[in-house]
Amino acid sequence: xxxxxxxxxxxxxxxxxYWDKSVLSLFCVGIxxxxxxxxxxxxxxxxxxxxxxxxxxxxxxxxxxxxVIFLFNMYFSxxxxxxxxxxxxxxxxxxxxxxxxxxxxxxxxxxxxxQVGDLMVRVTDDIDVIIDAVAETIPVVxxxxxxxxxxxxxxxxxxxxxTILALIGIPFYFIQTRFFAKRFEIVQEKSQxxxxxxxxxxxxxxxxxxxxxxFNQEMHETDRLIDKLKRMFRLVRENLFLGLFNxxxxxIMITLWTSFLAWYAGYRVITGHITIGEIMAILxxxxxxxxxxxxxxxxxKSLVSSFVSINRVNEIxxxxxxxxxxxxxxxxxxxxxxxxxxxxxxxxxxxxxYILKNISFNANPGKVTALCGTSGAGKxxxxxxxxxxxxTNEGEIYIDEYEIKKVSLITLRAxxxxxxxxxVIFSGTIRENLQYGCKEVDEEKMIQATKDAEIYEFIKDTxxxxxxxxxxxxxxxxxxxxxxxSIARALxxxxxxxxxxxxxxxxxxxxxxxxxxNMQKALEDKTVIMITHRPxxxxxxEKIYVVHENKICESGDFDELLQKKGEFYKFYQxxxxxxxxxTEEKIKMKKLRKKIDKEKVDKEKAKEELKLSDLExxxxxxxxxxxxxxxxxxxxxxxxxxxxxxxxxxxxEKLETLRKLELEE
Amino acid sequence: MKGIIRKLxxxxxxxxxGKQARQVEIITLIVFIILxxxxxxxxxxxxxxxxxxxxxxxxxxxxxxxxxxxxx
Numbered sequence: 001x002x003x004x005x006x007x008x009x010x011x012x013x014x015x016x017x018y019w020d021k022s023v024l025s026l027f028c029v030g031i032x033x034x035x036x037x038x039x040x041x042x043x044x045x046x047x048x049x050x051x052x053x054x055x056x057x058x059x060x061x062x063x064x065x066x067x068v069i070f071l072f073n074m075y076f077s078x079x080x081x082x083x084x085x086x087x088x089x090x091x092x093x094x095x096x097x098x099x100x101x102x103x104x105x106x107x108x109x110x111x112x113x114x115q116v117g118d119l120m121v122r123v124t125d126d127i128d129v130i131i132d133a134v135a136e137t138i139p140v141v142x143x144x145x146x147x148x149x150x151x152x153x154x155x156x157x158x159x160x161x162x163t164i165l166a167l168i169g170i171p172f173y174f175i176q177t178r179f180f181a182k183r184f185e186i187v188q189e190k191s192q193x194x195x196x197x198x199x200x201x202x203x204x205x206x207x208x209x210x211x212x213x214x215f216n217q218e219m220h221e222t223d224r225l226i227d228k229l230k231r232m233f234r235l236v237r238e239n240l241f242l243g244l245f246n247x248x249x250x251x252i253m254i255t256l257w258t259s260f261l262a263w264y265a266g267y268r269v270i271t272g273h274i275t276i277g278e279i280m281a282i283l284x285x286x287x288x289x290x291x292x293x294x295x296x297x298x299x300x301k302s303l304v305s306s307f308v309s310i311n312r313v314n315e316i317x318x319x320x321x322x323x324x325x326x327x328x329x330x331x332x333x334x335x336x337x338x339x340x341x342x343x344x345x346x347x348x349x350x351x352x353x354y355i356l357k358n359i360s361f362n363a364n365p366g367k368v369t370a371l372c373g374t375s376g377a378g379k380x381x382x383x384x385x386x387x388x389x390x391x392t393n394e395g396e397i398y399i400d401e402y403e404i405k406k407v408s409l410i411t412l413r414a415x416x417x418x419x420x421x422x423x424v425i426f427s428g429t430i431r432e433n434l435q436y437g438c439k440e441v442d443e444e445k446m447i448q449a450t451k452d453a454e455i456y457e458f459i460k461d462t463x464x465x466x467x468x469x470x471x472x473x474x475x476x477x478x479x480x481x482x483x484x485x486s487i488a489r490a491l492x493x494x495x496x497x498x499x500x501x502x503x504x505x506x507x508x509x510x511x512x513x514x515x516x517x518n519m520q521k522a523l524e525d526k527t528v529i530m531i532t533h534r535p536x537x538x539x540x541x542e543k544i545y546v547v548h549e550n551k552i553c554e555s556g557d558f559d560e561l562l563q564k565k566g567e568f569y570k571f572y573q574x575x576x577x578x579x580x581x582x583t584e585e586k587i588k589m590k591k592l593r594k595k596i597d598k599e600k601v602d603k604e605k606a607k608e609e610l611k612l613s614d615l616e617x618x619x620x621x622x623x624x625x626x627x628x629x630x631x632x633x634x635x636x637x638x639x640x641x642x643x644x645x646x647x648x649x650x651x652x653e654k655l656e657t658l659r660k661l662e663l664e665e
Numbered sequence: 666m667k668g669i670i671r672k673l674x675x676x677x678x679x680x681x682x683g684k685q686a687r688q689v690e691i692i693t694l695i696v697f698i699i700l701x702x703x704x705x706x707x708x709x710x711x712x713x714x715x716x717x718x719x720x721x722x723x724x725x726x727x728x729x730x731x732x733x734x735x736x737x
Contacts, residue, residue: 027697038734045734057715076693083689
């Protein structure tokens with residue numbers, strides 16, 4: 001219990017920033033309670049003095065006083081409601097903000113394990129329950145105390161015996177409230193769990209309608225939902241019965257109690273101990289006395305039920321977040337973008353089985369480095385390690401000369417853009433999606449990025465261009481368009497390290513080739529790390545690392561790796577579905593083409609070397625076209641005749657060789 | 666009338682919530698001061714209680730409203 005109260009205290013501390021409004025609201029409640037006590041007293045005066053004495057003046061005065069009290073009562077009651085709503089709403093924003101921030105800062109692994117539906121219930125229902133308890137408990141308890149004290153004081157002033165009798169009933173009321181509150185807590189805990197299950201179910205099914213339809217499971221899934229709803233309904237019914245029993249016992253107890261008090265009050269009037277006016281006032285007060293107890297019962301049950309929600313929300317608050325607040329870190333700014341994995345190994349904390357073992361590779365700026373391999377080989381984990389979604393167990397990862405473990409997480413991720421296979425497009429305009437995560441707004445840069453990603457034409461053709469709404473409730477876009485938007489978004493960010501994780505999987509080879517061609521300029525100074533299965537994409541990589549059985553088993557460029565006939569060779573064959581002979585033929589063709597290309601380059605180089613210089617051209621022109629002598633040429637050019645002869649001979653040789661080459665071609 | 670209510674609502678809703686709460690606090694304090702003045706006034710004000718007697722209405726007592734309400 002002490003632990004619970006301590007936890008509850010932390011939540012009540014959320015009220016501290018609003019202490020002035022809380023105090024004012026309580027103050028207003030106090031005035032309302034005091035004014036509420038005045039009306040029966042006025043009735044008492046009317047009955048005991050004004051009517052018997054035919055005092056018209058007193059009657060008028062008391063009626064006017066009643067109106068004034070009513071007006072003030074209404075004003076202070078409304079102000080209290082306004083302030084309570086203000087506190088309730090701002091508290092709700094504060095707590096949701098705190099919870100959501102915490103949720104987003106938790107490691108990715110937590111989100112992989114936790115079900116979205118469950119988190120939805122925590123962020124909505126559970127927080128609502130907590131806020132209701134925290135925002136309402138203190139004002140209601142203080143109101144109850146004030147009401148009871150005022151009632152007791154007035155009742156004691158009117159008749160001590162009657163008041164003492166009234167007090168005897170209080171402990172019985174507390175006992176029955178406590179009895180029911182315990183049961184409410186148990187039902188509440190079950191209900192919240194069940195509700196999480198239902199939310200998770202909805203979320204899972206809604207995101208996979210295509211699969212459900214393709215397996216003809218619509219009816220089956222509906223039946224499953226009905227089962228879950230029925231189980232939930234059982235709990236709702238349990239809660240309802242508990243509530244009904246609770247109200248029944250409340251009503252019985254209060255009715256019996258007040259009836260007995262009314263009888264006793266009447267007895268006191270008949271025996272001449274109190275006046276008719278006094279008994280009228282006392283009966284009104286006794287009618288009011290059950291309200292504070294009812295309120296107390298409600299608050300107590302709400303407080304007890306809130307412990308379930310507090311535990312569920314605290315479970316999230318107590319989780320260890322990512323190291324966002326570590327200030328002993330380097331800030332990555334103006335980097336070259338060199339990425340180095342140095343003997344990196346990784347396994348999840350709950351197992352000793354390595355996902356990656358001794359991974360070492362370099363990805364250089366201005367180059368495309370590819371990682372390929374079979375599914376489950378650990379390629380995506382390499383990217384998770386680079387982005388520090390998970391931490392290495394052994395070895396280090398460097399960006400430039402900085403060990404990423406010692407780099408501020410925010411600046412690390414600010415320097416890396418990722419385009420993944422599962423593209424997420426948020427509801428909003430195309431512009432908002434493109435500028436996601438960017439502070440600067442550069443229209444030209446945005447247009448260029450969309451042009452490079454081959455999506456500009458599509459955007460231009462939409463009704464509102466960049467301001468067209470997409471995602472939920474907006475324009476539907478295909479998987480390929482999503483991927484191109486995602487590429488444009490990454491290019492617009494203009495960061496140094498770009499990760500393409502199967503980024504073109506939904507695109508045809510022609511569009512893919514176009515995009516890579518367009519991106520060449522944008523990627524000139526960037527480090528591109530590409531994960532892909534597609535041989536057509538792998539052609540764009542300068543260096544390919546083959547990940548096999550959690551290790552890097554081969555590396556080299558595309559042709560080198562094919563020639564090695566190792567894992568990459570098998571991988572390639574499996575991807576393009578070729579026989580060994582066909583691949584052999586292809587390798588031979590590639591070798592031949594390489595040889596031809598090399599010869600072509602050599603010839604071009606030779607031709608370049610055989611080009612005549614300006615001096616040679618002038619001498620050749622003077623000697624052969626203008627038929628001038630060595631002496632005349634040397635005089636005109638200020639050279640020795642011997643040198644002129646040498647230059648002419650060399651130029652002639654060059655021209656002959658060039659002619660031969662051209663003839664060969 | 667409808668227009669006035671709509672205008673009043675739009676004025677109330679267009680205000681920043683925090684600023685509005687502050688205004689409500691100030692107004693409430695002013696109203697409370699007015700209430701205190703009224704209470705002091707009522708405290709000072711003596712009500713003359715009369716009853717029908719042989720020579721017309723006779724004064725049976727003088728007291729302020731608080732004394733009157735809490736008297737037995």
